[in-house]
Amino acid sequence: MLQTLLALPSLVAFDIDGEGRLLLGYDGSGVRQVHEIGADGSWRTLTALDERVVNAKYVPGSREVIVEHDTGGDERGQLSILDLDGDVPELKPLVHDPAYFHHLIAARPGRVLFTTNRRNEIDFGLIALDLGSGLETVLYDGGGYLIDVVPSPDDRWVLITRAGGPANSQQAMLVETATGRITEITSFDDQVCLGASSWLPDSTGLLLSGDFDRDRLAVFRYDLATAALTSVVADDARDLTGWASPEGDHLLVGANEDGAVTLALHHLDGRPIAPIELPPGGCGAILVDSNPVWSEDGNHVVITYSSPVEPQYVIRYAVVGGDTFAVRAPDAPSLPAGLEHPTTHRVPSFDGEPVPLFLYRPVDGGDGSAVVLVHGGPEWQASRIWNPLIAGLVEQGHTVLVPNVRGSSGYGKRWYSLDDRDLRLDSVRDLAAIHAWLPTIGLDQDRVALWGGSYGGYMVLAGLAFQPKLWTAGVDIVGIASLVTFLENTSAYRRVMREREYGFLATDREFLELASPLNQVDAIEAPLFVIHGANDPRVPLSEASQITDALARRGVICQLLVYPDEGHGLAKRKNRLDAYPQAFAFLKDQLAQR
Template identity: 55%
Template sequence: MAVDMVRLLELASWRAFDVDEAGRVLAGSDESGSTQLVELSPNGGATALTALSGAVTGRYLPGERAAIIQHDTGGNERGQLSLMRLDRRRTRPAELDDLQPLVRDPRYVHRLLDVLPGRLVYATNRRNGVDFDVVIRSALTGEEIVVYDGGGMVQEAAASPDSHYLALTLPGERPMSDQVLLVDTMPTTDGERLRVLTGPGEHTRNTHVRWLPDDSGLVVSSNADRDRVGVARIDPRTGDRTWLVTSEEHDLLGWLAPDGNSLLVQANDDGAGRLALHDARTGRLRREVPLPGDGWCAFPLPSPVWSPDSRLVALSFSAPDVPGDVLVLDVEQDDPPLAMTGSAAALAGERLVTPSVHRVPTPDGEQVPCFAYRPEDPTGSSVLIIHGGPEGQSVRTFNPIVQALAAQGHTVLVPNVRGSTGYGKRWYSADDGRKRLDSVRDLAALHDWLPSLGLDPARSALWGGSYGGYMVLAGLAFQPERWAAGVDIVGISSLVTFLENTSPYRRAHREREYGSLAADAEFLREASPLTHVDAISAPLFVIHGANDPRVPLSEAEQLATAVRRGGVECELLVFDDEGHGLAKRANRLDAYPRALAFLTRHLI
């Protein structure tokens, strides 16, 4: 049976945000059209919890039948925090007025970082609109303590079991680097409140930080002095590292159980997530964790989350033929994870394509990882889909755009050009700063490779969102003879105006990667598609959200105006209730079929 675009876009997917000791999972489902909270019970029941206007995430409040909910409006990413009591009978999912306000000021961003018994830890930029302070708030009384106000874009926070310390991660001075700080939440009058565990100048990723239960150490995923990410223990007194699990072939991520005995480790195997359980004290492998297919169980999905008693792990799983499901692993049993949802059932009888894995050679001797989705009846046309970030990775998950393009006969290539994560520090650093256009040259290498798959180079298009949108525009501007069309979704048209107009709290964060307006303005201007817009000759389809706080709508508007001035076809779709991408199914059902029809018109 043929796969149609509308059916693919209407498929519901699931993700796991939290799990309690009773085996209940606080899950997200987009069945309503945007991600809303649903509680899944061990007996198979599902209770819809929220019906808000925007996408929702949440965590259980430990020790209580309650959840902390983070929500925004229209995709503006200005998160607000509310409390929902789960022990009260409800006749319908909660709307905004049904929730108890905790932290609400729509002028600013508030992000939930951690949950503690009766309290929550969150980051907020309400002090100056730029820097993120870290606050511990009582969910009962509303009392707040600001425990960090040292500046920067705080990314993670992990409270020690006795709540005496918080481990924070902030961006370091170099691209794709994280500094680990230790904050004493109860300092004496002459005590040291802030301790630096890793230096700001280290070229090191430090993520997924968790405490051992006796406060004797932190477990962190890190690539300190390594190319590949491994899992290490850090002494909070000295900052010394002891490696627990490492690999010379794969990046690893680790999630420590609350009791400190078990460590769930994911190996990034060329875009597939392989899971295993290890002893958290020694790093010794206990057993592999089989998954339903060749898919992914973490980023870009929510990370695995342990139950407070360390018995269960809730997983978010997706594969090329699985839209997205919640799995629960019982670490005390040898059984595979139990599927709490069955998103693939709606695809019964339909033929979906799965990827083959390739390495595409470049003129300078590199090899670009690439997934190829080949249709049953190829037309000879192709579409390259480039991920955002740039510090991101295309992985082997379900993508309705890929499947719909393949159903129309297009071969879909999904590369991880230089700058992508998942292939070591050297690869994700290969596009930093003034090496930006090296990643664009990877597009040319991919184009040169098309005939080896029997594809027509004259009928190839680019598709990408966010930084992937920049890559689409850069490909059309710097390689106009190669590409027949482009679809740009919330993309950057000028690195200069992007940095000038993005949200202030993001500017310094992004200048680490792209270069600064003060020192690199001329290079940024030269690397911008808008500077070379007169070279663009391929038709364009542009999609943008009016509330985008990352890449402002002005990036799309100035591009469309300039392209049309040159007599080139450019359709611009703007959605007033969206931000950085299309979070609502109704808008996806409007935009994506039109974008596919646009490509078919120019490629077939």
Template identity: 65%
Template sequence: MLTTLFSLPTTQALDVDSEGRLLVLYDGTGTRQINEIAPDGSWRALTDSADHCAFAQFVPDSRLVIVDHNSGGSELSQLSVLDLDEPGLPTLRPLVQDPAYVNSLVAAKPGRVLYLTNRRNNVDFDLIVHDLATGAETVLYDGGGWVMRVNSSPDDRWVVLSLASAVANSIQLLLVETATQAVTTITAADADNDQNAVSWLPDSSGFLVSTNADRERMALRRYDLDTATWSDVLVDTERDVAGWVAPDAEHLLVGTLEDGSVTLALHRLKDGAKLAPLELPAGGCAAVTMMMFNPIWSADGSFAAFTYQSPVNPPTAYRFVTATRELVALRPADAPDVPELPEPQSMRVPSFDGEQVPVFVYRPTGADLGSAVIHIHGGPELAAMRVWSPIIASLTAEGHTVVVPNVRGSSGYGKRWYKLDDRELRLDSVRDLAAIHAWLPTIGVDRQRAALFGGSYGGYMVLAGLAFQPELWAAGVDVVGIASLTTFLENTSPYRRATREREYGYLATDREFLAAASPLTRVDDIRAPLFVIHGANDPRVPLSEAEQISTALAKRGVPCQLLVYPDEGHGLVKLVNRLDAYPQAFSFLREHLATTR
């Protein structure tokens, strides 16, 4: 079952061209590669690299494709170009290559490419225009900061930059005029606002954005360029909403996030009225937290492409036809069937201070062992969503009950909730784990056979649970996790340090707290066995984090196994490595959760 689940291919929609062709990421070969799907549904592989590709776009008015890719999971994006008029598999030709720095694709335009790079100082990201004919480059923005997203207006006169701002979990919006490079501040750098899913109006008079400015939930608001004013488009006081405007100036796709699920509906643009829901399977995500896998409209607005996934459906590209409301799943003809899997149950767990922690409970599909694995998401400001996870599905097949929490600090449950773990409140999220442990008997689980499993910040939570609550947990699996907040901030990529300090604390002023909240500081208290997985090229959480926790435990005689993959970065993306690491991790859990301690 494990091999089957991990080997099921996924498809992610990337771009569409004027003739209805679709670019997708497809991992049926074991790594994520670029494929083209023709309007008649036929597939063509465009890349066949040993490493995975991250993103790609058609160059309008041509048969060129720009590909964003990196080597060994380093996340040091490089840009190459494909000529689709070449027969067979086209050659991947270098376009912007500077392997010491990040060079990430923003947008392909007629005759030019917009990209972001940190090559000026390794910290700040500049927005560059690259002329495809001459190779000449123009700087559109070099005002500093981590530019996380760029959205160009349809008339190419403007770009909106989304920058990581000075406040944790907040984004600043800047407007840049492309002809003059003049910058207008739309939202203040110190404003407590999250902003995402910027979508321009077809006439370039303004844009829509999902924002929680002055409210608890993400609402859909419009910014008008002429008047520099905001107005509400759609507001839901209980849910987060985002929207993507169709080029026909008539329609709007609206995503609604509720308790880990994102639904899509077609709305009328002029008044926001709902026209029809998209009839997707219930309980999944047609966008991930409104920041990833977002819908893409065709140039004429006749159809949209997007990616849908759920706990029982691997990520799959869909085409939605506006006029007929037809939905078509775009899968290769030889795509294997998905085995029957359990849907999660949504529950709430009372925590130490009366807060209610949202959790998803996945019941075992194999013989029930009476054990539990608490699977913790990364971030910390991200969320556990109702998405495809072969890890969770495999754990339930092993016989474990899997509890997936959105501890305080998670997004999707309002601004107040995700601010409850900021800085000095960091360990309150770890206390949520203790509350979940105490609650486990209510769902029929033996508390003495409970383990922690998480990646990235979720890996930090695993280590923190074992260090600060050593009497509670029987075992832990840490994937690319943080052992010390201090050494993590010292050694992470410089551009990441500049933004992560706003969430965790600053090395210059908060070292005492950072040390106190670090699992490595309490390593002598850890007694549960630990299994660690890390990529040697991880630019976010350096391999040294895994090495120092495993070395410290080995010195104390605590069982700890470390697996390092030389061709991976922040997590395992290659199928061959996933099929090596996770069976070992599951065997480790089977051994240590088999009997009551």
């Protein structure tokens, strides 16, 4: 059953064309590739690369597709083009330079917009490439890490969202494409978190999802002529995100309530029309993977849906009539029995703050052992989506606790700011509060492991180092062992962005050293299992090597698996099927009743 859970395929929506055809990412081959689904439901495989496809877009007015892919998980995106008029689509290089990052932003009639850091490896610029002549035009070169780029329908403007000043904030600005003139919507130092953005069809304004002068994300309208920012849809208890339809008649609103995302159709002025009927308890907008995509005519919206009991699949929703067409993975094995939605809890922490937590129990109640699984980010959110690791751990008999410790998004500006800079270790103290809470739900405090990836891996190592008496074992996937060496060795563009969250090497080194698990390695007693990709551009492999080397010298049980064709996580099924069963076996042994 474990192999089945880990091998279940998933889909993600990339794009929809004017004929209702869909571009999907599908990992049935073991590595996500591009597939086209005809309006009649027929499948066509478009790519057969050895590497994972990151994104794909139709070129309007043609049968061409732009594909972004990298090599070995290094995230250095390269752009290629497919002509679908032929019997066998051939992937041809479009923008290729493996030394730099290139990210597909949009495909317009006859041209492609992409970002790249090829000027200095740190700052990203926005480039328009003419598909006919091959000529490139620089639309923005003002520096920074660009989180989102949205061109206006008339191509006169581009909305750019880049990493801003305070830790989790972003800066929104308008760039006039003909002159390069920049108009700031938010300043660099504003404490504003931004979500999805979309333009009005006449290019006179746009919709921004953000927490402007409020705790929760809401949908705002920004008028170019007056620079006025007005609320369209807001809810003081939930984060809201909005996507305007291209023809301007509708607004799709996603409401994030404790990690579940529901969708509803609204008028463009915010008046509600009707909810979109989706299975309960899941996410109609995958928070870290795929936003809904509107068709050019506004008649359909394509949704990537997932829940704790079903892998990602795609839904095409018809605005008129509300009909839905579900696209699921072909020939996928049946879902195992016993998968259940989690229960929701609030765990009081050291200062009385309630930590949101999802609890997954085995059907038979389990054997009393527990695994606390911490998400990455740190400003991401553990949401109610399919996670085969959770399902696998539950199948092994462990109760799995998935917290949104302070610093997580989805619970308001105040909550995601509570771990910034010198408050970093307060989020680790949330883990201790969860450990203290375990007896109230019948779990054995002497048989509890930590599991996490990326920043979650840092939390695993920090828990073992700063709370060595609490945890029985740890599984660290691409985690940070030292905040100092991480910032020194990560990709240059990420250092600039991440210092805002963790602290600056030049001014905060003393605290960064204090909060680094590697500097407390002599306190670690619990066995550790580590998984890392050799090509990780975010958290270098040296983070895994130095913590496992230090533990090995002390005789602490530790194991390191390194995959030469992976980056920041395991994107290839063959590697997941190799690594995760070993990690599960490690935990089963460490958490066994003695």
